[in-house]
Amino acid sequence: MVLEPALRNDLVELIAANFRTDEVNELGTLLLGSFDSNAVLGTKNHISLSSRKSAKTLVDLCEQSAQIPSLLKLVVEVDDTVVHGRSVKVDGLEGFLGKLLRAGIRYDFRTRRVITACKEPGELANWGCLRDGRDYDVSIMSLDIEGNSALVRRHGIKRMEKVYYHLWGFLREKLAVVDGRIWSWAGDGGLIAFAMKNHARRAARFAVEVQSTMPLFNLTVEGSPTDIALRIGCAAGKVKFKSDTGKIVSDVINYAAHLEKKGTRPGCVSISRSVYHALPSRLGSLFHYGGMFEEQDYYTTLRRLDGLLLDDASESEERFA
Numbered sequence: 311m312v313l314e315p316a317l318r319n320d321l322v323e324l325i326a327a328n329f330r331t332d333e334v335n336e337l338g339t340l341l342l343g344s345f346d347s348n349a350v351l352g353t354k355n356h357i358s359l360s361s362r363k364s365a366k367t368l369v370d371l372c373e374q375s376a377q378i379p380s381l382l383k384l385v386v387e388v389d390d391t392v393v394h395g396r397s398v399k400v401d402g403l404e405g406f407l408g409k410l411l412r413a414g415i416r417y418d419f420r421t422r423r424v425i426t427a428c429k430e431p432g433e434l435a436n437w438g439c440l441r442d443g444r445d446y447d448v449s450i451m452s453l454d455i456e457g458n459s460a461l462v463r464r465h466g467i468k469r470m471e472k473v474y475y476h477l478w479g480f481l482r483e484k485l486a487v488v489d490g491r492i493w494s495w496a497g498d499g500g501l502i503a504f505a506m507k508n509h510a511r512r513a514a515r516f517a518v519e520v521q522s523t524m525p526l527f528n529l530t531v532e533g534s535p536t537d538i539a540l541r542i543g544c545a546a547g548k549v550k551f552k553s554d555t556g557k558i559v560s561d562v563i564n565y566a567a568h569l570e571k572k573g574t575r576p577g578c579v580s581i582s583r584s585v586y587h588a589l590p591s592r593l594g595s596l597f598h599y600g601g602m603f604e605e606q607d608y609y610t611t612l613r614r615l616d617g618l619l620l621d622d623a624s625e626s627e628e629r630f631a
């Protein structure tokens with residue numbers, strides 16, 4: 311395996327930023343049996359090498375000896391362990407693994423192997439880098455079809471399943487742009503997750519775009535018995551990741567689901583305070599203070615983003631009382 315130059319440089323910088331020169335030598339020894347940066351470069355032992363010089367030397371040698379997969383595996387697996395007597399947390403590891411994934415390479419935490427990605431990146435619920443049992447800052451979105459039970463009674467499950475199928479494809483196409491993942495799905499709705507940099511901003515952008523384009527979805531779904539409307543609720547915070555994402559239990563997930571079902575009008579989006587304060591001003595201007603929900607401030611769009619009229623005010627007040 312040969313890394314493209316940009317990725318190769320990222321690997322050097324990752325190692326240099328997290329390990330001292332003596333620790334880089336220790337990594338090389340663990341991997342190759344023996345390794346000393348000075349010896350490889352032909353410099354005297356009393357000359358101090360920078361961690362970056364040592365890291366580049368190690369990466370160069372691993373590339374020459376076809377050991378890059380082993381080096382990648384080692385860097386992942388020494389995270390949260392002790393190297394040369396020091397506890398190590400490899401900062402920036404998730405971002406680097408994300409870059410690897412986009413280049414068609416991923417570390418499989420289950421088999422502990424570096425492999426050529428056999429799935430599309432968008433199919434990996436962990437973005438190729440989240441690890442089981444670890445807490446991550448994420449945005450969680452709950453989404454479902456308004457009045458689905460009544461629609462099934464009126465039109466039958468078979469006809470509605472066609473709508474669900476097209477809705478799934480509609481959402482996945484938009485998720486690809488903002489790097490989101492469907493974590494669980496039950497026909498008429500489910501949970502969608504966003505992680506890493508700007509996750510709250512990307513989640514809000516996705517929610518607004520979905521609601522704004524629902525009229526087009528309803529116009530173009532062949533065989534749909536009716537127009538559908540969605541409710542979307544979103545919250546952000548720490549979530550302990552599991553590969554079986556349908557079994558993740560979290561207050562963030564619970565809040566997003568409750569906010570969507572009990573605090574959001576059809577065609578609208580509601581977000582937690584943590585999501586709201588992460589938004590740029592122009593995107594944030596779409597949301598207005600909605601009050602307290604389950605002892606937390608929340609914000610919501612005051613109008614349906616799909617362009618349809620809100621329910622009668624008295625009905626809305628009764629529903630959200």
